[in-house]
Amino acid sequence: MCVAGRLSYGFVSQFSKWNPHQRSIENASQRHSLAPSSKQSTDAAIGGPASSIYIKTGLAGSIRFDVAILLLYVRARWRQFSADFIHFSTKRTKIWRCSWEERDTFGPILVPSDKLWGAQTQRSLQNFDIGGERERMPEPIICAFGILKKCAAKVNMEYGLDPSIGKATGSGTQSNMNANEVIANRAAEILGHKRGEKFVHPNDHVNRSQSSNDTFPTVMHIAAAMEMNSRLIPKLEHLQNSLHSKSIEFKDIIKIGRTHTQDATPLTLGQEFSGYSTQVKYGIDRVMCTLPRMYQLAQGGTAVGTGLNTKKGFDVKIAAAVAEETNLPFVTAENKFEALSAHDAFVETGGALNTIAASLMKVANDIRLLGSGPRCGLGELILPENEPGSSIMPGKVNPTQCEALTMVCAQVVGNQVAITVGGSNGHFELNVFKPMIASNLLRSLRLLGDASASFEKNCVRGIQANRERISKLLQESLMLVTSLNPKIGYDNAAAVAKKAHKEGSTLKEAALKLGVLTSEEFDEHVVPENMIGPSD
Numbered sequence: 001m002c003v004a005g006r007l008s009y010g011f012v013s014q015f016s017k018w019n020p021h022q023r024s025i026e027n028a029s030q031r032h033s034l035a036p037s038s039k040q041s042t043d044a045a046i047g048g049p050a051s052s053i054y055i056k057t058g059l060a061g062s063i064r065f066d067v068a069i070l071l072l073y074v075r076a077r078w079r080q081f082s083a084d085f086i087h088f089s090t091k092r093t094k095i096w097r098c099s100w101e102e103r104d105t106f107g108p109i110l111v112p113s114d115k116l117w118g119a120q121t122q123r124s125l126q127n128f129d130i131g132g133e134r135e136r137m138p139e140p141i142i143c144a145f146g147i148l149k150k151c152a153a154k155v156n157m158e159y160g161l162d163p164s165i166g167k168a169t170g171s172g173t174q175s176n177m178n179a180n181e182v183i184a185n186r187a188a189e190i191l192g193h194k195r196g197e198k199f200v201h202p203n204d205h206v207n208r209s210q211s212s213n214d215t216f217p218t219v220m221h222i223a224a225a226m227e228m229n230s231r232l233i234p235k236l237e238h239l240q241n242s243l244h245s246k247s248i249e250f251k252d253i254i255k256i257g258r259t260h261t262q263d264a265t266p267l268t269l270g271q272e273f274s275g276y277s278t279q280v281k282y283g284i285d286r287v288m289c290t291l292p293r294m295y296q297l298a299q300g301g302t303a304v305g306t307g308l309n310t311k312k313g314f315d316v317k318i319a320a321a322v323a324e325e326t327n328l329p330f331v332t333a334e335n336k337f338e339a340l341s342a343h344d345a346f347v348e349t350g351g352a353l354n355t356i357a358a359s360l361m362k363v364a365n366d367i368r369l370l371g372s373g374p375r376c377g378l379g380e381l382i383l384p385e386n387e388p389g390s391s392i393m394p395g396k397v398n399p400t401q402c403e404a405l406t407m408v409c410a411q412v413v414g415n416q417v418a419i420t421v422g423g424s425n426g427h428f429e430l431n432v433f434k435p436m437i438a439s440n441l442l443r444s445l446r447l448l449g450d451a452s453a454s455f456e457k458n459c460v461r462g463i464q465a466n467r468e469r470i471s472k473l474l475q476e477s478l479m480l481v482t483s484l485n486p487k488i489g490y491d492n493a494a495a496v497a498k499k500a501h502k503e504g505s506t507l508k509e510a511a512l513k514l515g516v517l518t519s520e521e522f523d524e525h526v527v528p529e530n531m532i533g534p535s536d
Contacts, residue, residue, distance in 0.1 A: 098112075098113045099111055099112055099113055102119040102122065103119060104119035104123075106119070106123070109122050109123060110122075117178055117181045117182050117185070119181075124177075124178070137435065137439075138223070138438065138439055138442045138443070140223035140224075140226065140227055140442055141219055141220070141223050141438060141442070143223065143226075144218075144219035144220075144222035144223040144226070145215075145219050147219075147222060147322060147325050147326060148215060148218055148219050148222065148299070148318075148322065149180075149183055150325065151318050151321035151322050151325055152210060152299075152318060154321055155314060155317045155318045155321055158317070159311045159314070177202065177212070180202035181202045183200075183202075184198070184200045184201060184202040185200075210299070210302065211301075211302040211303045211309075213301070213302065213303050213304070213340050213430055214298045214299050214300065214301040214302055214303075214336070214339075214340060215299065216434050216435075217298040217339055217340060217343070217434060218297045218298050218299040218322075220343070220346070220434060220437070220438040221294050221295070221296065221297055221298070221330075221345070222297070222322060222326065222330070223438065223442060224294055224346070224349065224438070224441055224442065224445065225291065225294045225295060225326075225328055225330070226326060226328065227442060227445040227446065227449075228287060228291065228294070228349075228445060229291075229328060231445060231446060231449040231450075232287065232445045232448055232449040232452075233284060233287060233288065234449075235449045235450070235452045235453040235456075236280055236283060236284050236287075236356070236448075236449070236452050237284060238452070238453065238456050239280055239452045239453075239455065239456040239460065240277055240280040240281050240284065242456045242460045242461055243273055243276045243277035243280060243363075243460060244273075244274070244277040246270075246273045246277075246460065246463060247270045247271070247272075247273035247274040247276075247277055248270065249270070250268065250269035250270040250272075250273055250465055251268055251270030251271075252268065252270070253268055253269040253270065253465050253467060253470060254266050254267070254268055254269075254470075254474060254528050254529060254532060255267065255268065255269050255272070255380060255470045255473070255474055256470075256473050256474050256477045256479070257272075257479075263477045263478060263479045264479050265479050265480075265482050265483075265531055266474060266477075266480070266528045266531045266532055267532055268532055269380070269465055269470070271532065272366075276363045276366070276367075279359040279360075279362070279363060280356075280359065280360070280363070282359075283352070283355060283356035283359050283360075286352040286355055286356070287349070287352045287353070287356070289352070290345065290348050290349040290352050293344070293345040293348060294345050294349060295328065295329055295330050295331060296330075296331060296332070296333040296334060296339065296345070297315075297318075297319045297322065297330050297331070297332055297333055297339075298333050298336060298339035298340055299315060299318050299319065299322075299332070300314050300315025300316075300318065300319075300332060300336065301315070301333070301336030301337070301339060301340050303429075304337075304340065304429040304430070305335075305336035305337035305339070305340050305341070305429060306336075307336065315332040315333075315336070316332050318332075319331050319332040337429065340429060340430055340431070341426045341427075341428065341429050341430055341431055342423070342426045342431060343422070343423050343426070343431055343433075343434065343437050344423060346419055346423060346437050346438070346441050347419055347420055347423035349441060350415070350416045350419040350420070350440070350441055350444065351416065353412055353415075353416065353441070353444045353445070353448060354412065354413055354416040356412075356448060357408075357409035357410075357412040357413050357416075357444075357448065358409070358413070360405055360406075360408075360409050360448075360451075360452070360455075361405075361406050361409040361410075364401075364402040364403075364405040364406050364409070364455065365402070365406060367381060367383070367399070367402055367459070367460075367463070368383070368399035368402035368403070371383040371399055371463075378469075378473075379466055379469045380465070380466055380469055380470050380473070381463055381464070381465065381466060382463070382464040382465070382466050383399055383401075383402075383459060383462075383463060384401075384458060384459060384461075384462035384463070385397045386400060386401070386458055387400065399459075401454060401455050401458045401459035402455075402459065404451060404454065404455075405451045405452075405454075405455045408447045408448065408451040409448075409451075411443075411444075411447060412444045412447060412448055415440040415441070415443060415444045416440075416444070418436060418437075418440045419437050419440050419441055421433075422434075422436050422437040422440075423437060474528060478497045478500055478501055478507060479497075480507060480526050480528065480531070481493045481494075481496050481497045481500075481507050481526075482531070483525050483526050483527070483530070483531055484496065484511075484517070484522075484525055484526065486525075487517070487521070487525050488516045488517060492514070492516045495514060495516075496510045496511045496514060496516065497510075499513065499514060507522075507526065508522050508523075508526070
């Protein structure tokens, strides 16, 4: 069979009258035997590329030339027909086996037969080929759309939607219509009808009393609130608890403090870790303080916030339905105009995440620096050894959990810049940066949650104190001289510290040489245990 004969009929039929090119392909096929492989892939119905079969071509120069001609012809004639997309390469060719015709206000378009979506989704796939599969709509948004459409069907049945359709159905315009089309076609199948018949209409039924302008901000809030409650906050709480446990475990270990990365007065290792624990605790508080605004839903505002084409009370009822479905206290937005045209709640939440990122960056950096060594660094902490650290230096182990967390924090800070820019670009009655804002916030929530869990499990939980090293550094510190200020004054204490540093001696030796203290007086006043809190 010729190459053209191996292609899907829906595509080849477009070229049936172009004999010169078809003869070229037939000639090429006689020179090269092409056999389809058995490899097939099927992607999810929403947002996925068409399922495909792979044909190993092994093309030589002549057939590459033929394929190039074919692709040039497709590009030149693209607007004259609707067809399945063929992607040729020297290794394999993706082909949609068959399609069915769908129509919208722009006319007919072919949709892969194994997909539930409709015309608008198909046009979006063609018009927004940006970023590949990695830049798809986040999964929490898709899940939130399912929740919202289910709740909308329930509420709309109260306002007269055919119950059989309601039970079957169960900017963000493209994503909203993607959900509408998939739900409509699946509902039609459940009711015994074919895809594309529009027995269940994506606009009239599934999107009833809704607009992309209020559904997308609504699912943004649903998705973000669910991720905050299920992924971020619990994992931050585990990290905070683990750091707090370490602060108790290390409460009696006195170590030297450091300011400006220079030696300072003593504190306990437990006190140091209590600071880390409190940073995370306050971060949790900050995120939770943003939830009341995140629980406000735009649904019911429709196109510009007025509620056109809805019934009175629809907004309150659908918010209650979403709250019941998710077990979260969602309510209708106090002001729908703000809810559609601005996304200050996301900028606010992103700011809280930005603060958490800054906090965790400090914590991770402190821990890896305190664990530096093992012989030539600070070495006050012994970090868990999770994997080999070098392909060339045997025995080396790196603080990889700290490194991973700091990279996540850097990414979250960058995401917040994008969220801020997006939030500032609401124009008049709508902010069209919704997908970018939602994507970046959800990514930050996921990254911070996962990184916090990994850091707690693989690092914090197993941290040990190197007591011998801590004691050695404490005794060598010059800043213990601070405890002599009340006895001999600042100037004399400074002279003792400088003399000890210059001569490489101890503070006691320097004080005795200067004659400012007796040995007994020095031992009485320079006691690290008495320097870790206010005096009586």
